[in-house]
Amino acid sequence: MTSVHLDLGHASYDILIGSNLLADVSPIVRLLPLPKVAVVTNVTVAKLYLAPLQAALEAQGVSVLPICLPDGEAYKTWETLNQIMDQLLASRCERKTTLIALGGGVIGDMTGFAAAIYQRGVPFIQVPTTLLAQVDSSVGGKTAINHPLGKNMIGAFYQPRLVLADLATLHSLPTREYAAGLAEVIKYGLIDDPEFFVWLEQNMGRLMARDTTALAYAVERSCRNKARIVIADEREEGQRALLNLGHTFGHAIEAGLGYGTWLHGEAVAVGMLLAARASHLLGQLSEADVARISRLLQAAGLPVEAPTLGFERWLDLMAQDKKVEAGRIRFVLLRAMSQAYVTHLDTAQLRQLLS
């Protein structure tokens, strides 16, 4: 087991990474202010991991309220959030009841937001079970739900007290979901970790085989990268925006095709390639570097062709994204390989890129 410590001053917590961590719940139990938790999960994950987690907690005298939600990004909504609230209130959960998110990013984002607003905030623990959640969504305290007019439009910054990333859970992950997680892993290499990018080029085969040692290294290094950026800028007022590499394009793809058609990571993969192409258009990245990025994404089983949305629709979708300032759309591009920076693109540049 390795651990990454995230110290934000007002909040400080560990990300524990290792295989079969769920077999020992004592790191969770140690943190509970009251021996009472609500485990929020979905029907898919519940079948795989709820019973053992619940039994292990109960064996240590913790009372467990399981809250089982439908599965899918389409359910990351007010209505589902309300189901969590209803069940917490119906069971009279108090301010010291801890919410545990057991699942992927959808469950993590929704449970974190529920923890942020239930009785104005209750303790919260993340048990991410997808690669994307382990390397990205469970770390850093961003929580949210979607709105018909935009993804993650309603939410809070709310830090967990612990993240428990059990690599063993990744073995049951569908291939597409696993690849989607690799997109965010590759993102860290592209933002500012050239050494990691090269490591990924050399070890993508092992990662695709879900080799535990390679996975442990990739998850830890990803978490360290994210933790460093989050510590520098918790509220996304500056540097944290770099984590959105590929995301302005990516969110437009997700929304444009209808949430759930493309996976978040798949959309981000194409988004990163578009960011690389834009950087090439600006004369900052060579054709060879763009090709290198494209090759790594393909090796990870990720798409590299943007869907056809039509230019006006692209613009419209991107303008709806949170990454808008004084009407100009913000993008993360590459000044060079593994040197991401924040900038704005104008309509003419976007037209050249997207058509």
Added chain:
Amino acid sequence: MTSVHLDLGHASYDILIGSNLLADVSPIVRLLPLPKVAVVTNVTVAKLYLAPLQAALEAQGVSVLPICLPDGEAYKTWETLNQIMDQLLASRCERKTTLIALGGGVIGDMTGFAAAIYQRGVPFIQVPTTLLAQVDSSVGGKTAINHPLGKNMIGAFYQPRLVLADLATLHSLPTREYAAGLAEVIKYGLIDDPEFFVWLEQNMGRLMARDTTALAYAVERSCRNKARIVIADEREEGQRALLNLGHTFGHAIEAGLGYGTWLHGEAVAVGMLLAARASHLLGQLSEADVARISRLLQAAGLPVEAPTLGFERWLDLMAQDKKVEAGRIRFVLLRAMSQAYVTHLDTAQLRQLLS
């Protein structure tokens, strides 16, 4: 004009108190990160104060999105909150759009919560127009909406950047609403400000006549009292609980009769008297002191008789309140006049008190 400064380290803001403050919006405009605001109000308050505020802001080059909600505690819900979100998103409000709450505690609580969660947090300014909102709900950063199973069950701690309490707006307030605000004013005297309590006994006549000088003093002293307690304990982990004097009983009355039947302040008035009686039962407060409190409440036009709910219903309603810890119900009682403290009452004591 007087001002009370609230310094919470991570957040720090002024409460400006005076007559006709709305005539000069420069303290608002100075704080805006972008010249764009959404003014959230309700149909009643809009008729009285929206047009001049909007005109004054627009005259200073600020673009204003008015969001007008239905009036009433019954609308402090998910559904109404969603209307705010819908309108903010439909108008493509960005992270630097400031939300201004123009109205009483219902509008303030809901707008503050909307500001806390819209795009994970946007700037927020309070323009309280009821006495209760000026002396209580606009100060301290508690925001919330109600849930069918309990009042203020969903919310956030989220501080405004400015509170602008215009005493002139209180002249249009209905008598019952004004009295309800006085209940919270009296509360500060009872918690730990004996000098203020005596001042209130001596000046209730002037306050009932809405004399501006008396009002300015009462609002400022109330805000100072609340600010001191909030600064000591922003997240209600200790001392802040004292502000709940009368509220465990009060919330039970509000919920038991159906929200809106009794006003919050009316329920709190009776709740404070019940707390005083409980303190008397415990031998801490003389019969004469209980009578003194009752007299002051009556002089303020407040009820002093508890409604008939039935003991089991009382218990059930109070157990639902947020003020529950490890199953025991927490109460704020009086150790002596103007010496509030937190304690727990058992069922036998409650039965004696409530029947």
